[in-house]
Amino acid sequence: MSKWSDTLSETSRCLYCDRSFMEEVNWTWALGLPEEKVLCPDCEGKLVNINEVGCEMCGRQVEKADHDFVDASVKLPATFVKEPVTLCRDCAKWKEAEKGEDRSVQQRSLYVYNDFLQEVMAQYKYRGDATLATLFSKKLKRLTRPLGKIDVVTVVPLSEERLWERGFNQAELLAGEFACCDVLQRRGETAKQSKRDRRERIAALQGAFRLSVEGEKWHWAGKRVLIIDDIYTTGATLRSASTVLYEAGAEKVFAVTVARATGALKNNG
Amino acid sequence: MRFYQVSLDDPSFPSLYPKGEIVTNLLYWLIPERLIPRDADKIPTYPLVRLSDIPSNEISFPLLNEKFQVNDKLRNVLYGRRLLVDEITAHVSLDVIHEHVCHGVIHYQPAITRNPKLTCRRCGNDDPFLFGDISCARCKKMCAYCRACLMMGRVAECSPLLTWNEKEKAKEKRHTLGWKGQLSPAQSKASQALVNHVTTRYKTEKNFLIWAVCGAGKTEMLFAAIQLALTKGGPVLVATPRTDVVLELLPRMTEAFPHTVVRAFHGGVPKEERFEQGELVIATTHQLLRFYRHFPLVIIDEVDAFPYSYDKKLQYAVKNARAKESLTVYVTATPPDNLKRKAASGKIAYVKVLRRYHGHDLPVPKQTWIGNWKKKLLKGNLPNPVIEWLRGHIANQKQVFLFVPQISLMEKIEEAVRIACETVNVETVHAADPSRREKVIRFREGETNVLVTTTILERGVTVKGVQVGILGAEDRIFTESALVQISGRVGRSPDRPSGDVVFFHYGKTKAMGQAIRHIEMMNKDR
Numbered sequence: 107m108s109k110w111s112d113t114l115s116e117t118s119r120c121l122y123c124d125r126s127f128m129e130e131v132n133w134t135w136a137l138g139l140p141e142e143k144v145l146c147p148d149c150e151g152k153l154v155n156i157n158e159v160g161c162e163m164c165g166r167q168v169e170k171a172d173h174d175f176v177d178a179s180v181k182l183p184a185t186f187v188k189e190p191v192t193l194c195r196d197c198a199k200w201k202e203a204e205k206g207e208d209r210s211v212q213q214r215s216l217y218v219y220n221d222f223l224q225e226v227m228a229q230y231k232y233r234g235d236a237t238l239a240t241l242f243s244k245k246l247k248r249l250t251r252p253l254g255k256i257d258v259v260t261v262v263p264l265s266e267e268r269l270w271e272r273g274f275n276q277a278e279l280l281a282g283e284f285a286c287c288d289v290l291q292r293r294g295e296t297a298k299q300s301k302r303d304r305r306e307r308i309a310a311l312q313g314a315f316r317l318s319v320e321g322e323k324w325h326w327a328g329k330r331v332l333i334i335d336d337i338y339t340t341g342a343t344l345r346s347a348s349t350v351l352y353e354a355g356a357e358k359v360f361a362v363t364v365a366r367a368t369g370a371l372k373n374n375g
Numbered sequence: 376m377r378f379y380q381v382s383l384d385d386p387s388f389p390s391l392y393p394k395g396e397i398v399t400n401l402l403y404w405l406i407p408e409r410l411i412p413r414d415a416d417k418i419p420t421y422p423l424v425r426l427s428d429i430p431s432n433e434i435s436f437p438l439l440n441e442k443f444q445v446n447d448k449l450r451n452v453l454y455g456r457r458l459l460v461d462e463i464t465a466h467v468s469l470d471v472i473h474e475h476v477c478h479g480v481i482h483y484q485p486a487i488t489r490n491p492k493l494t495c496r497r498c499g500n501d502d503p504f505l506f507g508d509i510s511c512a513r514c515k516k517m518c519a520y521c522r523a524c525l526m527m528g529r530v531a532e533c534s535p536l537l538t539w540n541e542k543e544k545a546k547e548k549r550h551t552l553g554w555k556g557q558l559s560p561a562q563s564k565a566s567q568a569l570v571n572h573v574t575t576r577y578k579t580e581k582n583f584l585i586w587a588v589c590g591a592g593k594t595e596m597l598f599a600a601i602q603l604a605l606t607k608g609g610p611v612l613v614a615t616p617r618t619d620v621v622l623e624l625l626p627r628m629t630e631a632f633p634h635t636v637v638r639a640f641h642g643g644v645p646k647e648e649r650f651e652q653g654e655l656v657i658a659t660t661h662q663l664l665r666f667y668r669h670f671p672l673v674i675i676d677e678v679d680a681f682p683y684s685y686d687k688k689l690q691y692a693v694k695n696a697r698a699k700e701s702l703t704v705y706v707t708a709t710p711p712d713n714l715k716r717k718a719a720s721g722k723i724a725y726v727k728v729l730r731r732y733h734g735h736d737l738p739v740p741k742q743t744w745i746g747n748w749k750k751k752l753l754k755g756n757l758p759n760p761v762i763e764w765l766r767g768h769i770a771n772q773k774q775v776f777l778f779v780p781q782i783s784l785m786e787k788i789e790e791a792v793r794i795a796c797e798t799v800n801v802e803t804v805h806a807a808d809p810s811r812r813e814k815v816i817r818f819r820e821g822e823t824n825v826l827v828t829t830t831i832l833e834r835g836v837t838v839k840g841v842q843v844g845i846l847g848a849e850d851r852i853f854t855e856s857a858l859v860q861i862s863g864r865v866g867r868s869p870d871r872p873s874g875d876v877v878f879f880h881y882g883k884t885k886a887m888g889q890a891i892r893h894i895e896m897m898n899k900d901r
Contacts, residue, residue: 234529237507
């Protein structure tokens with residue numbers, strides 16, 4: 107039996123758990139602007155948006171008071187800002203190490219890297235469910251809106267071995283909504299970041315990247331660059347990649363990622 | 376991945392294929408792109424193709440070279456299986472694989488076909504929603520991949536599936552039966568019927584149904600037939616839907632067949648052990664997907680435990696795992712309708728075992744109305760009949776399974792039981808519970824009095840003298856077969872053949888009535 111109300115709501119299948127669900131009808135439908143829902147309400151509900159950050163640079167979210175990285179009383183909107191002022195301990199340390207040279211990367215993430223998102227990312231990256239990129243690609247685009255003009259969009263590259271293993275670059279698919287250029291390239295082999303601790307990560311990535319053949323051709327002076335990646339943990343990958351760009355003459359480097367890990371979740375790749 | 380199609384008499388890659396006469400209809404060599412170094416002076420000008428792009432009548436392989444010395448490690452991994460390249464390269468390198476292909480020992484098949492519709496050859500998935508499409512780094516093209524069997528390693532359009540083409544000469548080996556128990560008359564009747572079927576040489580794929588009540592002693596009925604099939608030289612597969620059942624069967628089978636290599640495969644098996652060879656294999660249905668034309672005897676335990684939608688997948692997996700000439704045995708207490716119909720119309724041979732092995736009747740469930748129990752539960756209370764029932768059994772030192780329809784209610788129920796019956800050990804288990812195994816063990820050892828569980832424990836788990844209550848038996852999840860199975864948990868041991876099964880409900884359902892009639896019918900029908 108078909109009811110008139112059936113025409114209002116269609117059943118869709120959740121891209122993650124494959125269960126059927128009914129799309130909720132709200133005013134966007136009446137206006138003809140419905141956003142296509144790809145996750146069922148259950149899965150959608152397990153994704154935690156980052157709405158407030160404690161550090162304007164790395165976009166670290168406000169955690170419980172026992173965490174000593176960020177002053178827990180600071181709550182700032184999670185959008186990109188013109189001049190990052192409030193910094194977390196990590197970013198302050200980095201700034202000190204730069205000795206006046208501006209090598210900063212303002213970074214924002216979509217979601218908190220919780221257990222659920224860890225599972226989703228594992229299915230995406232390691233099991234190779236590339237279609238899941240569509241969950242995030244539009245949202246990443248929206249996240250970069252406040253940045254204004256961006257000259258170059260690029261992604262963190264994979265080594266050839268890893269690219270063969272996975273069959274795709276997970277960051278490149280996330281950047282599907284951008285016109286993305288491969289201006290970076292990896293130098294030699296590096297082990298998986300997710301298998302390392304913080305110190306090892308940073309050490310391993312010193313000089314891990316260089317400009318690719320295409321990147322060499324570019325005129326970098328004054329360029330505003332956006333890097334897209336999947337997960338931000340210590341920021342070592344992004345720092346290493348952005349150093350190359352700054353050295354080439356880029357004016358400013360920004361980054362967006364899907365997930366922001368804070369060390370609260372044990373990282374076991 | 377891609378292959379170079381190299382013509383048969385090209386001398387530029389002498390190390391990459393054997394020289395000499397090849398008696399076959401081979402059209403060209405297929406050389407994996409990765410085997411030819413990027414900076415080779417002579418990068419071949421031959422076409423670079425995916426296996427799935429070659430018309431199927433053009434895919435051919437060299438004849439099997441009998442004198443070729445096969446790599447034992449590779450053989451161990453691939454024999455009787457159908458695997459992805461990535462699953463094998465963890466054990467041996469690509470050039471070893473290629474060498475075996477050149478000598479006709481390994482054959483390739485495209486993993487995904489588009490004709491007549493997009494289908495994954497490994498798992499049989501043909502639902503367009505469960506395929507993804509990416510620009511693939513391995514074949515540099517748009518490449519479909521199967522999302523349905525992703526957890527077993529990604530099957531992409533450009534990936535080849537590898538099979539072992541060498542036939543093993545039947546080995547003479549004695550397989551002794553270590554089980555020294557006595558079969559009941561009903562059991563031995565079924566056992567004999569099954570043995571007769573195994574004895575007759577099966578020329579095609581044959582099926583057999585054993586319809587046996589819960590607690591009939593199904594596993595023991597199978598022993599004789601398994602021993603016979605093993606002695607005939609073929610590996611035997613016991614497939615079941617749940618990891619719990621695999622883990623429960625493994626020690627019993629190992630004990631029953633002390634001189635046989637028994638292997639268990641399920642999702643939790645560590646990587647190194649995932650590709651071992653076994654003479655008697657116990658596996659979850661997912662793991663069946665890795666086997667290919669291997670087993671002359673396949674036993675599927677608890678066929679009905681699969682949701683209806685799963686039926687097609689199971690059929691596909693079994694079809695691929697069994698040998699061309701094989702016998703498939705379905706063992707169940709509650710056959711699904713299609714099997715019942717086939718049995719009734721004579722399309723499938725079957726035997727019924729309607730007595731438990733200790734000869735007592737199955738306990739018939741009672742029904743008790745408990746009103747709107749969910750509302751009560753929100754206030755932290757259990758309905759009075761449930762409290763009284765629980766208190767009664769706890770006072771008698773009896774253990775209780777309390778089945779509930781939803782995981783989300785479990786915590787509240789656990790708390791309510793704890794308040795209602797003081798000095799009681801309550802625990803909860805559900806499918807996603809990480810410590811589920813330990814909790815079941817604790818219950819089995821009698822440390823826990825009440826175990827609140829979802830339907831995951833409806834079958835395969837045997838605990839002596841347990842009582843069963845179903846809170847919210849009206850829920851849709853409790854189908855006829857689920858209710859029959861759950862009721863079958865009670866009174867399984869000969870020294871405590873009776874017990875209590877109660878459906879606590881808020882409105883009787885059709886399924887409840889059917890389940891009770893089913894059990895009564897089984898008791899009457901001798």
